[in-house]
Amino acid sequence: MTYYVILEGVIAFFLVAGGAFTFIGSLGMAHFRDFYMRLHGPTKATTMGIGSTLVASMLYFGVIESQPVVQEMLITLFLFITAPVSAHLLAKTGLHLQLRHADKTRGKPVELRKEEIGEKPVPHPDKGHG
Amino acid sequence: MLDTALWISLALILMALALNVYRLIVGPDMPDRLLALDTMYVNSIALIVLLGLWLNTKTYFEAALLIAMLGFISTVAVCKYLLRGDIIE
Known part of the structure; x- marks a missing residue:
């Protein structure tokens, strides 16, 4: 009897924690200022929240x-594998489209050349005179 | 206790979905809307799991699995479209 009460408490804790993490992730996505900050909320907190709900x-x-809990295991496995992949692709898309970002967001896309971000082009070292 | 926890979790996930809809409508650029959709399908999976707990059945978990797979594939497809201007080259 006591065992079931404790188990129910644990399940209730995981449910509330999952809902809270999901909400915090979406709050971060709605509240932060630029795309690269917004990417943090759903990819980490929401994954944690759905993991807690599935547990x-x-x-x-x-x-x-x-x-048997095969379906939950499959959903957990699939979500935990695909969340980083889609986050990586979204970040790559944001870099490719050169979205506006806050000044505090550091770093430039490495694939862009100097002339593409408005600086003087660098001559190729093999040519010598550009 | 489980009943109260289910209601609290349901309220939090519904608020999360409302925030996703806000970002989906307001989002200044295309990747923002894509991110909002991506989060929305994950939250809908959480909603389906809560429905399964509420009705005490596992019938809908296959639908959750399908949503997980197709959501990921559609996110990748739209990302490829935005990156390359084409999906299958």
Whole structure:
């Protein structure tokens, strides 16, 4: 009896933590100022939140209901593999489109040449005179 | 206790979805809207898991799996379109 009460408390904790992390991730995405800052919220906090919610579901269905938890495992695995890949692609898209960013966001896209960001072009070292 | 936790989690995820819709409408550039959509499908998976816990059934978890796969693929497709101007070259 006590075992089930403790287990229910653990499941409730994971549910509330998952909801809170999801909300914090979306709050960061809605609140931050430029795209590269906004990318942080969903890719980290939201992944953590969905992980917590799925752990709660796994505990509920696996321990209390004694059902297999294959689907939750698959969803967790798939989301945790694909979240960094889509974040990388989104960051690459943002760099490619040269989005406006706040002054505090440091670093320039490495694939852009000097003349593309409004500076004097650098002559190729092999030519010698450009 | 589980009942209250479910309601709290549902309220938080619904607020997160409202914030995603805000960013989807306001978002100044295309990648912002894409990021909002990407977050939205993850949040909808959380919503489906909560529905499964509420109804005490696992029927809808396959739908969640499908949403996860197709959401990732559509994000990659739109990213490739924005990067290269074409999806399959």
